[in-house]
Amino acid sequence: MSVLGRRGIHYFQKLNSANIPSALIEKGQNRVIEASLTLIRERAKLKGELVRALGGAVASASLLGVPLGHNSSFLQGPAFAPPRIREAIWCGSTNPTTEEGKELTDPRVLTDVGDVPVQEIRDCGVDDERLMKVVSESVKLVMEEDPLRPLVLGGDHSISYPVIRAVSEKLGGQVDILHLDAHPDNYDAYEGNYFSHASSFARIMEGGYARRLLQVGIRSISQEGRDQCKRFGVELYEMRTFSRDREYLENLKLGEGVKGVYVSIDVDSLDPAFAPGVSHIEPGGLSFRDVMNIVQNLKGDIVGADVVEFNPQRDTVDGMTAMVAAKLVRELTAKIAK
Numbered sequence: 001m002s003v004l005g006r007r008g009i010h011y012f013q014k015l016n017s018a019n020i021p022s023a024l025i026e027k028g029q030n031r032v033i034e035a036s037l038t039l040i041r042e043r044a045k046l047k048g049e050l051v052r053a054l055g056g057a058v059a060s061a062s063l064l065g066v067p068l069g070h071n072s073s074f075l076q077g078p079a080f081a082p083p084r085i086r087e088a089i090w091c092g093s094t095n096p097t098t099e100e101g102k103e104l105t106d107p108r109v110l111t112d113v114g115d116v117p118v119q120e121i122r123d124c125g126v127d128d129e130r131l132m133k134v135v136s137e138s139v140k141l142v143m144e145e146d147p148l149r150p151l152v153l154g155g156d157h158s159i160s161y162p163v164i165r166a167v168s169e170k171l172g173g174q175v176d177i178l179h180l181d182a183h184p185d186n187y188d189a190y191e192g193n194y195f196s197h198a199s200s201f202a203r204i205m206e207g208g209y210a211r212r213l214l215q216v217g218i219r220s221i222s223q224e225g226r227d228q229c230k231r232f233g234v235e236l237y238e239m240r241t242f243s244r245d246r247e248y249l250e251n252l253k254l255g256e257g258v259k260g261v262y263v264s265i266d267v268d269s270l271d272p273a274f275a276p277g278v279s280h281i282e283p284g285g286l287s288f289r290d291v292m293n294i295v296q297n298l299k300g301d302i303v304g305a306d307v308v309e310f311n312p313q314r315d316t317v318d319g320m321t322a323m324v325a326a327k328l329v330r331e332l333t334a335k336i337a338k
């Protein structure tokens, strides 16, 4: 792959030329970030007002897109996923209802606050530490508007770190995490990148945001990955023993005694036969119904969720994986909304 292809989906101009005062750049970056947060704040506020005006709900899912792909170690296509997932959620080929019958057109069930403008912020020279803070801040703005709960559209898996950090900080305590993935994503700093999509769960566990972390669907794990699982006390459920673990995983009860349950679904947890549009094709994965059985039977208060690593640049021409990602989002909506 070319260097440019690996570096990014946009060519970003260098803003820090020697003859430009750094204060000028910094002030401009602050204005752009403030404007980005203002749009999300106002959209979340409006959607919260709408839900409450319709009679309210105990909990309601609200989509927040995070089109970020540059922390991937391989391909960056997940940056293009959120609009493709939205398009598939509302595709006329299927009813706008969840399997158990919740109406997705009802704002008390599902709303949308739009995307964090990741590429626009990066184009202003903002570094990843700051960008991840903007992602966290955006999640908190959604949670500010009771009863909205964040249902995040990735993006590569690096976004789960700032999202879960925000959920835990906002709720004031730990959550239990159900993480479906072919990979444990717990490297200390993959290829030197602290924010790598292969390191997000190391950051989450170091931060103390999770009491329990259950990783399900794992079938590509190195020795470092196994060592890190031991270090962080991860409950590791590998595909090679799935038939043995199935009954337990299809009857999970999580989140009691903590602030609730967070569900993170990497689309590559599914077998590539079901979801070919991912960056890391790893045979031997879960079927779509396996994932549904685990998610639909899960008992617990779902305080947030994400669907990550869908790569539209690798999807079939008819967008099969987009529909798969969309259905994951729809069924997570059903779990959140009550």
Ligand SMILES: [Mn+2]
Binding pocket: 181, 182, 183, 266, 268, 269, 280, 309
């Ligand atoms: Mn993965």
